[in-house]
Amino acid sequence: ILNVEQSPQSLHVQEGDSTNFTCSFPSSNFYALHWYRWETAKSPEALFVMTLNGDEKKKGRISATLNTKEGYSYLYIKGSQPEDSATYLCAFSGARDDKIIFGKGTRLHILP
């Protein structure tokens, strides 16, 4: 059974502050690690798909890093804005099959 863990489950951050959260995944048979942003009443939308150890990706104020040897990825948000309030999901796919398994998400609340 693949175990994809995200922490924390929920996070309250003051507007303007920076924050980060973690995704941990199996370090063996790695193929790709995905990050998605999921707003209430909408569908998840992709932020990043990372495949190489040491990968760093950036989209505006959001960035992510990947460590496949130890099985973790960090998502960073710089200067949080109200529109960043959402659930952030990570998902792991392994080399042996094409399953994409999600963590339970980190629910981010931006306080004005």
Added chain:
Amino acid sequence: NAGVTQTPKFRVLKTGQSMTLLCAQDMNHEYMYWYRQDPGMGLRLIHYSVGEGTTAKGEVPDGYNVSRLKKQNFLLGLESAAPSQTSVYFCASKDGGELFFGEGSRLTVL
């Protein structure tokens, strides 16, 4: 510019009834996935397909069947619905990278 379309969007069933959820994508993607979303559980993989004519089990396949007779369509069937299958169902497709999701189908089983 439809992307991934799920039908129906809402459905109420009685225990024991059967139904089929349809997922259609117009992006010529090879891979298609069915997930269910329950409070506190994130997205759990039910079944997936790596191409026309293929299907495989995910994390929670029991009580569901799937078919991929055409590349653009991935059907999720409930043969005998149970209250435990009350959920929001998401379909997604991909080619090489990210998943593209449909808008979800809310199913209630009474």
